[in-house]
Amino acid sequence: MDEQISPYGKNPIGNTGKVRIRHLQEMKERGKKWTMLTSYDMYTATIFEEAGIPVLLVGDSAANNVFGYDSSLPVTVDELLPLVRAVTRSTKRSLVIADLPFGSYQGSPEECFHTAARFMKEGGAHAVKLEGGREMLPQVKKLASSGIPVMAHIGFTPQAEHQLGGYRVQGKEDEGRQLVELAKAFETAGAFALLIEMVPAAVGAAITKAVNIPTVGIGAGNGCDAQVLVWQDMAGLRQGSLPRFVKQYANMNALLHKAAADFAAEVEGGTFPGNEHSF
Numbered sequence: 001m002d003e004q005i006s007p008y009g010k011n012p013i014g015n016t017g018k019v020r021i022r023h024l025q026e027m028k029e030r031g032k033k034w035t036m037l038t039s040y041d042m043y044t045a046t047i048f049e050e051a052g053i054p055v056l057l058v059g060d061s062a063a064n065n066v067f068g069y070d071s072s073l074p075v076t077v078d079e080l081l082p083l084v085r086a087v088t089r090s091t092k093r094s095l096v097i098a099d100l101p102f103g104s105y106q107g108s109p110e111e112c113f114h115t116a117a118r119f120m121k122e123g124g125a126h127a128v129k130l131e132g133g134r135e136m137l138p139q140v141k142k143l144a145s146s147g148i149p150v151m152a153h154i155g156f157t158p159q160a161e162h163q164l165g166g167y168r169v170q171g172k173e174d175e176g177r178q179l180v181e182l183a184k185a186f187e188t189a190g191a192f193a194l195l196i197e198m199v200p201a202a203v204g205a206a207i208t209k210a211v212n213i214p215t216v217g218i219g220a221g222n223g224c225d226a227q228v229l230v231w232q233d234m235a236g237l238r239q240g241s242l243p244r245f246v247k248q249y250a251n252m253n254a255l256l257h258k259a260a261a262d263f264a265a266e267v268e269g270g271t272f273p274g275n276e277h278s279f
């Protein structure tokens with residue numbers, strides 16, 4: 001791979017979070033787009049890193065994509081920590097971001113610092129992500145001034161679904177300008193990047209132009225510096241109706257279903273295990 005266009009830059013294996021973050025910043029400055037995927041375990045972390053995904057997010061979306069809850073709200077720090085540990089243990093070059101779950105940081109900057117420090121110390125994360133508006137500026141300042149890189153998640157923030165009235169596009173009309181101001185405020189507070197979820201493409205592009213830090217979009221149009229998807233959506237593991245922003249790059253659900261059904265059929269039919277699988 002050409003070093004100039006490598007998603008990891010010229011960075012050596014085993015470098016620090018700061019080196020990885022600086023490279024994301026440089027890609028913005030050069031107009032080179034990059035990607036982030038969620039990851040919650042060893043195999044996906046290894047595969048995505050090898051595939052050239054420079055940022056892995058251990059999302060609170062583990063709630064509905066790993067643990068079987070029907071929203072992001074119930075998942076806890078104690079549930080997410082082992083997943084963060086699995087991903088950091090399994091990777092050498094990708095930046096690993098731990099998503100702070102609902103109820104673990106909104107109370108105060110001190111609570112936020114305590115939770116983020118657990119993800120750094122016990123999980124080995126390089127950075128954390130939190131959701132919110134201006135009320136989260138003190139949290140971002142506290143982390144940024146305490147040596148914890150923080151990504152701010154704006155627009156549609158799933159942890160606030162009950163206040164936002166469900167899964168709805170944010171930042172229409174006048175709210176779009178307010179989101180640009182919010183983005184600038186998070187940059188000033190010390191966020192190293194922004195995640196922008198479900199806003200009109202024009203708003204995603206306007207925010208990306210208005211700030212110097214990288215923007216990662218999900219349902220925020222083609223004007224962001226980077227894109228993120230939940231991996232089970234991207235790989236077609238999740239079935240049923242999907243958000244408009246999802247593109248399925250594989251049909252893993254059908255693939256796994258067939259593998260499991262073939263295994264069952266061969267065992268039931270007496271053809272597995274064969275001699276080659278026996279001692």
Ligand SMILES: Nc1nc(=O)c2c([nH]1)NC[C@@H]1CN(c3ccc(C(=O)N[C@@H](CCC(=O)O)C(=O)O)cc3)CN21
Nearest residue numbers: 061064065072158167168169230233238242243244245
């Ligand atoms: N598998 C998965 N993918 C995700 O993107 C995701 C999660 N889980 N869990 C946490 C949050 C929840 N997210 C969601 C959930 C639903 C919609 C949704 O239903 N969107 C509709 C309505 C948009 C509108 O018309 O306003 C869509 O069509 O996109 C969007 C984001 C994003 N996150």
Ligand SMILES: CC(C)C(=O)C(=O)O
Nearest residue numbers: 038059060061099228
């Ligand atoms: C929707 C993405 C960006 C997220 O926050 C998560 O996966 O938890």
Ligand SMILES: [Mg+2]
Nearest residue numbers: 059060061099
């Ligand atoms: Mg999340």
